[in-house]
Amino acid sequence: MNSLNGMTAIVTGSAQGMGKGIALGLAQRGVNVALCDVKSDVLEATRTEIESRTGQKIVAHALDITDETKVKVFIADVIRELGHIDILVNNAGIHPLRPIEEIEGAEWDLVFNVNVKAHFLLAKEVIPGMRARTFGRIINISSEAGKNGGTVAALHYAASKGAVLAFTRNLAQQVGADGITVNAICPGRIQTAMSGAVSPKENQKFIDNSITKSLGLPEDVAYAVCYLAGREASFVTAETMNVNGGTLRD
Numbered sequence: 001m002n003s004l005n006g007m008t009a010i011v012t013g014s015a016q017g018m019g020k021g022i023a024l025g026l027a028q029r030g031v032n033v034a035l036c037d038v039k040s041d042v043l044e045a046t047r048t049e050i051e052s053r054t055g056q057k058i059v060a061h062a063l064d065i066t067d068e069t070k071v072k073v074f075i076a077d078v079i080r081e082l083g084h085i086d087i088l089v090n091n092a093g094i095h096p097l098r099p100i101e102e103i104e105g106a107e108w109d110l111v112f113n114v115n116v117k118a119h120f121l122l123a124k125e126v127i128p129g130m131r132a133r134t135f136g137r138i139i140n141i142s143s144e145a146g147k148n149g150g151t152v153a154a155l156h157y158a159a160s161k162g163a164v165l166a167f168t169r170n171l172a173q174q175v176g177a178d179g180i181t182v183n184a185i186c187p188g189r190i191q192t193a194m195s196g197a198v199s200p201k202e203n204q205k206f207i208d209n210s211i212t213k214s215l216g217l218p219e220d221v222a223y224a225v226c227y228l229a230g231r232e233a234s235f236v237t238a239e240t241m242n243v244n245g246g247t248l249r250d
């Protein structure tokens with residue numbers, strides 16, 4: 001039995017990369033999905049592709065998830081379109097590569113706004129409906145860098161991904177009695193535009209350090225999301241799942 005069949009989900013940052021892979025993986029298992037991204041040009045093509053490949057209802061909204069007012073409108077729109085929200089995947093993130101000397105305060109704030117604050121804004125809006133229905137799954141995409149500090153110069157990114165882990169563990173305690181689980185995934189290097197911006201030498205170091213001798217694919221993360229989103233995973237919460245080819249073993 002596929003326990004995801006008939007559920008509804010929001011996946012942030014889903015025009016491309018891991019978010020697109022996660023949305024596709026959920027839709028392939030019978031989930032109706034709301035996509036959102038700042039990349040309005042690619043978003044509609046992604047929506048059409050996932051809808052035609054899966055036959056599920058897929059809606060798409062172009063928005064900046066750091067904008068609190070727009071997030072409120074977005075959630076209300078999705079509830080109107082899909083009926084309710086069972087699953088929230090906080091996936092959107094940014095990863096500016098810069099040594100500390102070159103990071104301005106504004107960029108620090110932007111990274112934390114996208115990578116952490118937006119998780120809070122989205123979660124706050126979906127939780128009342130999840131509590132009322134005594135079911136919910138919130139899955140936050142952190143990173144291996146949130147645990148080991150990362151391997152490239154991106155101090156704000158690594159710090160923000162560590163914050164996502166504490167966010168996950170605290171929120172899990174606040175909503176667990178209402179049937180809502182909150183978990184994080186720590187991907188290693190996954191083949192997307194984000195890892196494409198890292199040097200080939202750095203990506204090769206990751207491959208050499210992995211047990212699988214490979215980078216990951218978006219579908220590797222999607223499969224972990226589908227497990228955590230399932231009804232059977234109701235006793236798994238405040239957990240962090242590595243999807244990293246065995247690079248970081250903790």
Ligand SMILES: NC(=O)c1ccc[n+]([C@@H]2O[C@H](COP(=O)([O-])OP(=O)(O)OC[C@H]3O[C@@H](n4cnc5c(N)ncnc54)[C@H](O)[C@@H]3O)[C@@H](O)[C@H]2O)c1
Binds near residue numbers: 015065095190193195
């Ligand atoms: N690719 C990797 O190797 C890797 C490793 C560990 C963790 N991650 C994490 O996985 C997640 C997905 O990354 P990816 O590799 O697919 O990157 P990506 O850059 O391909 O995709 C990120 C998406 O988020 C969107 N986005 C960024 N800011 C936004 C905003 N303010 N509002 C709405 N959408 C916004 C982007 O437009 C983009 O479509 C991120 O949180 C990233 O930190 C990636």
